[in-house]
Amino acid sequence: MFLNLRTGSNRFFVFVVLAVVVCFPLPVNAGGQAKVKGIRHFSSPDYTRIVVDLSSPPEFSKNRLSNPDRIYFDLKNSSIAKEIKTHLPVGDGIVKTIRASQFNDDTVRLVFDIEEITDYKSFIIEDPVRLVIDLYGKGKGTDNRVLAVTKKRIVIDAGHGGHDPGAVGPNKLYEKDVVLDIAVKLKRILSADPVNEIYLTRENDVFIPLEERTAIANRKNADLFVSIHANASPRKQAKGVETYLLNWTDDEEANRVAARENKISLKKMKEMNRQMDTVGAILSGLMRENKRDESIKLANYIQRSIISGLDDNYGDVPDLGVKQALFYVLFGAKMPSILVEVSFISNPEEEKLLSQDEYRMNIAKAIAEGLHTYTASAPAIQKMAVFSNNRAD
Numbered sequence: 001m002f003l004n005l006r007t008g009s010n011r012f013f014v015f016v017v018l019a020v021v022v023c024f025p026l027p028v029n030a031g032g033q034a035k036v037k038g039i040r041h042f043s044s045p046d047y048t049r050i051v052v053d054l055s056s057p058p059e060f061s062k063n064r065l066s067n068p069d070r071i072y073f074d075l076k077n078s079s080i081a082k083e084i085k086t087h088l089p090v091g092d093g094i095v096k097t098i099r100a101s102q103f104n105d106d107t108v109r110l111v112f113d114i115e116e117i118t119d120y121k122s123f124i125i126e127d128p129v130r131l132v133i134d135l136y137g138k139g140k141g142t143d144n145r146v147l148a149v150t151k152k153r154i155v156i157d158a159g160h161g162g163h164d165p166g167a168v169g170p171n172k173l174y175e176k177d178v179v180l181d182i183a184v185k186l187k188r189i190l191s192a193d194p195v196n197e198i199y200l201t202r203e204n205d206v207f208i209p210l211e212e213r214t215a216i217a218n219r220k221n222a223d224l225f226v227s228i229h230a231n232a233s234p235r236k237q238a239k240g241v242e243t244y245l246l247n248w249t250d251d252e253e254a255n256r257v258a259a260r261e262n263k264i265s266l267k268k269m270k271e272m273n274r275q276m277d278t279v280g281a282i283l284s285g286l287m288r289e290n291k292r293d294e295s296i297k298l299a300n301y302i303q304r305s306i307i308s309g310l311d312d313n314y315g316d317v318p319d320l321g322v323k324q325a326l327f328y329v330l331f332g333a334k335m336p337s338i339l340v341e342v343s344f345i346s347n348p349e350e351e352k353l354l355s356q357d358e359y360r361m362n363i364a365k366a367i368a369e370g371l372h373t374y375t376a377s378a379p380a381i382q383k384m385a386v387f388s389n390n391r392a393d
Helices: 017-023 175-191 210-219 252-262 266-283 292-314 348-354 357-377
Strands: 034-044 047-054 060-065 070-076 078-080 087-089 095-104 107-114 119-125 130-136 146-149 152-158 196-200 224-231 241-246 319-325 337-344 383-386
Touching: 034 095, 034 210, 047 095, 047 210, 070 130, 078 095, 078 107, 107 130, 152 175, 152 210, 175 196, 175 224, 175 337, 175 357, 210 224, 224 357, 241 252, 241 292, 252 266, 252 319, 292 319, 292 337, 292 357, 337 348, 337 357, 348 357
Parallel strands: 034 078, 152 196, 152 224, 224 337, 241 319
Antiparallel strands: 034 047, 047 130, 060 070, 070 107, 087 095, 095 107, 119 130, 146 383, 241 337
16 A cells, blocks of 8 residues: 555645745854855756855845845855855856855845746755755746657665765674665666666765755756665664655654754754644645655555565565655655665664675665556656757756
């Protein structure tokens, strides 16, 4: 049976986390001003993500003005680092330029000169702290001719990497190494079918911030986004497989998993969920952006495929089911997206299995089979392939 998340009006909204951080900004660091340390941006024909690197989470306000069209964010109790660029030309059809200045003694103003957008949203990610602003456009540089195609573009995300090892097993097996190997194997399997177009967020041991992973999927105009992780628990006996989609939850264990992957405290994770329960009704339209119903289907197909595939080779694998939680890595995804915890690296038995090439290959095959079942059971994925030099690659 598919997981049913339709109980209760607030649970209907997958992406309401964005409202929480806008309506309930994180408190200012009591130790002093938040420092703006850098500004980055990622562009595609119909989407721009701007990332502001900060020393601590500030309170902020925002507004949109016309003539000329621009959006500004005022970061309270903040200062701007002297060494950063304060004027960044973008020119991607959505944002013309990004400007930053010390508006007054304790306020940094960020201004985005807009060409044309349909909407914009913002949220804060911690450790390290950054403010993320997503701006949505209509797509530029096309001649309006389109072609329906069935090629499936899938972005596979291997969690962690570089200086971030993820969870570490009792025998020092690193999550970042396990999931990268599974992701590479999965790409190889899926790429054997010529209708698949497969991308990895990372292909070696490098660190990629969480907000960049979703930006990669959006920039590639992906049909599906799958983030691969290995689970961990203070209970050494914990074992099994579980798959997540983005939504708020009051489940203690799901919040614990999300807090670990997000690198925030369980207390802060629970606060985020409580706040969301009060403001969820504001953002009913956002549910559609994250393809909630399709994410549920995708999660169920992959979960069932992994359990079935591992049961055939390794006996009775605990099926922990499909769950929901607020994973930063899924924020802003414009396609069906899920996060799979393939086994518990903290469990000595499952760590030993995860260290084996055959076990990792079986997981990759199972995820591939789940993806195949999903795409075969749903109406053919049809994308409007635009004849343009501005391809999302």
